[in-house]
Amino acid sequence: MNVFEAAAEAWHTSRRAAFATVIAVGGSAPRSTGARMLIYENGDTVGTIGGGSIEHRTIAMAKEVIDTGQPERFVANLTRDLGMCCGGQMEVYIEPLQIRSPFYLFGAGHIAGALAPLLLALDFLLTIVDERTELITAERFPGCTLRIESPTALAKTLPGGRDDHYFIASHNHQLDQDLAEILLPLTSSWIAMIGSRTKVSRFLVRFKAAGMDPALFEKLRAPVGLDIGAETPTEIAIAIAAELVRHRRQCTRPPLPLSEIPLKAKNHASS
Incomplete structure (x- = not known):
């Protein structure tokens, strides 16, 4: 099962999960831009963005994203930050999967x-x-x-x-x-x-x-x-x-009366 099939199944069954996508790479990295992984609430995954420490960090952050419902992203130097020998850099974007409640x-x-x-x-x-x-x-x-x-x-x-x-x-x-x-x-x-x-x-x-x-x-x-x-x-x-x-949508704003909406009149140049 690929990540998109897994995401569709999670949506249909209301299983909480998050998508992780590599949105930028620099130097030597285990995966290229566009690599994706689906992470479930219990830490199980489908797909990979490179394995090792980068994936461990992604899974940990994905659990937070699932819990809060707010997307996150991080940039990691694979050698300095994660101790990987690749030597490159990866930026990962993690977003919650919108399930059917x-x-x-x-x-x-x-x-x-x-x-x-x-x-x-x-x-x-x-x-x-x-x-x-x-x-x-x-x-x-x-x-x-x-x-x-x-x-x-x-x-x-x-x-x-x-x-x-x-x-x-x-x-x-x-x-x-x-x-x-x-x-x-x-x-x-x-x-x-x-x-x-x-x-x-x-x-x-x-x-x-x-x-x-x-x-x-x-x-x-x-x-x-x-x-x-x-x-x-x-x-x-x-x-x-x-x-x-x-x-x-966690909206707390009261409805805005029309009288409080600022209106800007357009200036029409005369011929």
Whole structure:
């Protein structure tokens, strides 16, 4: 398997990895510009950029890149810095592989139907969970993994993961509460729930009474979606997708009002 096949497989299976590419060489070096290697989170590799100390350093830095999600690059004198006998110099660029983050959507109602194609377009690995066989069909949710079973039973089997996303949008408030109690303690990137402020407030009171760690409450995004005045399922889905993009890009900037955007008038020379 070459590095591109391995990268495609990692993308499809949501396996965390990083690409290392030789972007410049000087003097005698074990590989030329363009050599690539894929490094997995556990340190396993596919391909090579020359072996020895240069690869050991690359693997160590790749693990940091996978952890932070931020690309890095370094320049190494192969003899002075790494003790290799080549005598040349290499510059290596390391970038995280963008994986398909797992997304579990609990509930197959109107909002789920509108949200699913947006999530697929955003490259999420989407699983729909609902007991209602008439709603959870391949026709309504093409390209998704469908789980026709108890949402709480499935939720209890999830191990959690820092790339996982959980969205609670069932047809029953008690089921929503049960799912939140199961999912909030799990490690996740994002967990959200459909609901009004009143519904969310009631849930929080119940969670506190049950002895749940208050720190877990802060994880729950509810009400969910950017505030764009959404009302219809499609509008709500767009608001949720926009919030997900904002979360993925780690954007903290507030929307900029048009009045604050500097406008420069063009000078047109008169003839």
